[in-house]
């Protein structure tokens with residue numbers, strides 16, 4: 001038996017229930033994983049609400065990313081043995097003590113990476129990788145803007161941009177978060193609930209604007225983001241924590257020849273080779289200490305609703321994790 005968080009209908013955190021489920025033995029090609037940590041992503045709250053692109057049949061488990069130890073292997077599994085440390089992403093059911101999962105969905109976890117670090121920094125790290133190394137390659141000549149710089153994604157993006165030599169302006173939702181963003185490497189932090197961030201970015205850049213904005217916030221920062229981008233700038237949207245972006249106006253983009261993308265990790269790791277290379281880069285930077293997800297809180301499985309309420313209501317910094 002395993003305790004697992006499940007939903008029977010889409011909606012608020014009150015719909016998260018903890019149930020005893022029979023996990024059973026792994027079938028062919030599967031392993032049973034004893035989970036040591038689960039990510040808590042902003043996206044998990046969207047899955048719970050039924051507004052994420054991945055909308056499961058109900059009832060459903062929850063949680064997209066987990067890590068732990070293999071405790072049983074099914075027929076035909078050759079890559080994993082009992083006792084191996086392993087992790088996975090994009091596989092609903094990480095909010096649980098134990099689960100079955102296809103071995104093909106797992107990757108080995110290096111000895112120097114703790115389970116909680118892996119779940120906080122793998123999907124987010126891989127996302128940061130494609131945003132900052134592929135979509136717009138930030139470099140020493142760039143001053144870039146990162147929204148929600150003290151959050152899970154923002155923390156890693158800032159660290160990676162600084163590693164590449166860029167100057168980073170971060171927006172944040174409170175003075176406390178501004179202090180954290182500066183400590184984490186931001187050159188400037190703007191509390192966008194207290195001041196007009198676009199005007200401030202234009203002031204900092206002497207009116208030039210920035211060549212790229214990395215935006216996981218969406219609706220609330222849309223107009224300001226357009227305003228503070230330099231001509232030919234990259235509007236790199238990868239999330240909408242504050243709500244969906246409005247329909248895009250091509251003529252608005254045309255005013256400054258802006259390049260817009262609404263990007264998703266799944267499209268940048270379409271092949272196993274691409275995913276493997278991204279993962280290797282993230283693990284390498286975690287190992288070197290360049291990336292650190294700055295876990296600010298660990299929640300027990302029973303406190304899953306608290307954890308989801310916290311991330312949805314802007315009460316968290318860095319990453320938070322669930323320890324089943």
Ligand SMILES: NC(=O)c1ccc[n+]([C@@H]2O[C@H](COP(=O)([O-])OP(=O)(O)OC[C@H]3O[C@@H](n4cnc5c(N)ncnc54)[C@H](OP(=O)(O)O)[C@@H]3O)[C@@H](O)[C@H]2O)c1
Pocket residue numbers: 040041042043123124127148149150151152153154171172173174177216217220238239240241242243263264265266311312313314315316317318319
């Ligand atoms: N496209 C992809 O491949 C991909 C992959 C991973 C994550 N994401 C996206 O990246 C974003 C960040 O994810 P995360 O899990 O690391 O979360 P997070 O950044 O730790 O938390 C969300 C942050 O968004 C900011 N925010 C601004 N307005 C908000 C509002 N009205 N309600 C709630 N939050 C608001 C808050 O920071 P402030 O208080 O500082 O504003 C909050 O802390 C999410 O949109 C997520 O869906 C996308």
